[in-house]
Amino acid sequence: MRVAQELLEELVTANRILAREGIVDSFGHVSIRHPGIPDHYLMSRARAPECIEVDDVMAFTLDGVAIDAAGRKSYAERFIHGAIYEVRPDVHAVVHHHSHGVIPFGITGTPLRPLIPLSAAMGTEVPTWDSRTRFGDTNLLVTNMAMARDLAATLGNRSVALMRGHGCVVASGSLRAVVFDSVYLNLNADLQMQAHALGEITFLSRGEIQAVLDTRGAFTYERAWERWCRRAGRPYDLRPMEGPLADLV
Numbered sequence: 242m243r244v245a246q247e248l249l250e251e252l253v254t255a256n257r258i259l260a261r262e263g264i265v266d267s268f269g270h271v272s273i274r275h276p277g278i279p280d281h282y283l284m285s286r287a288r289a290p291e292c293i294e295v296d297d298v299m300a301f302t303l304d305g306v307a308i309d310a311a312g313r314k315s316y317a318e319r320f321i322h323g324a325i326y327e328v329r330p331d332v333h334a335v336v337h338h339h340s341h342g343v344i345p346f347g348i349t350g351t352p353l354r355p356l357i358p359l360s361a362a363m364g365t366e367v368p369t370w371d372s373r374t375r376f377g378d379t380n381l382l383v384t385n386m387a388m389a390r391d392l393a394a395t396l397g398n399r400s401v402a403l404m405r406g407h408g409c410v411v412a413s414g415s416l417r418a419v420v421f422d423s424v425y426l427n428l429n430a431d432l433q434m435q436a437h438a439l440g441e442i443t444f445l446s447r448g449e450i451q452a453v454l455d456t457r458g459a460f461t462y463e464r465a466w467e468r469w470c471r472r473a474g475r476p477y478d479l480r481p482m483e484g485p486l487a488d489l490v
């Protein structure tokens with residue numbers, strides 16, 4: 242099934258934004274569930290996100306098999322994405338990244354918690370997945386479905402899971418939301434480190450987190466997306482609130 246050009250462009254834009262905002266560097270990746278084939282997802286070939294073009298995007302089965310690789314190499318850790326889509330029908334976009342802000346929380350056991358409304362999507366509890374618990378001494382990369390499914394189980398019905406000594410996964414209902422949540426997850430981590438040096442932190446309460454999520458609208462994502470497009474040198478395309486592309490908002 243042919244994928245709309247604008248959807249491919251949107252995925253390229255997501256890659257460029259994540260790179261421009263410092264969430265991914267040479268590594269890390271973002272995917273979207275295939276809009277016409279729910280058990281497929283779309284993601285770039287193995288390439289630094291800052292360099293990705295439309296022709297790099299490939300479709301994958303949930304098991305991580307590229308449909309039409311045509312010689313293009315896949316990310317070694319692509320399995321992360323399919324394992325989440327497999328058990329989370331509500332998830333339509335996934336980011337796996339190694340942003341510098343989140344790493345300290347994954348290796349110390351210090352809970353990462355939201356302290357500003359913009360990072361509320363992480364919820365009241367951010368679990369940490371440790372590959373060593375079930376898989377022993379590995380290179381820490383998620384290179385098969387067994388590891389990816391174990392990670393997806395740790396994520397559960399949440400939006401974020403940290404990965405010990407590695408990075409994190411962020412899952413959301415749309416591409417613009419998952420980019421938004423990835424950027425503000427990293428900012429929250431930086432701010433929590435700074436605040437911790439000053440004293441005791443007052444985090445958002447469970448009720449405040451819910452209130453933020455209940456009132457967050459597409460306009461929030463659009464405000465950020467337009468600015469990030471500008472910074473990444475990509476055209477900004479306001480998404481319709483209804484219709485086949487609405488779930489991208």
Ligand SMILES: [Zn+2]
Pocket residue numbers: 269318337338339382407408
């Ligand atoms: Zn990784």
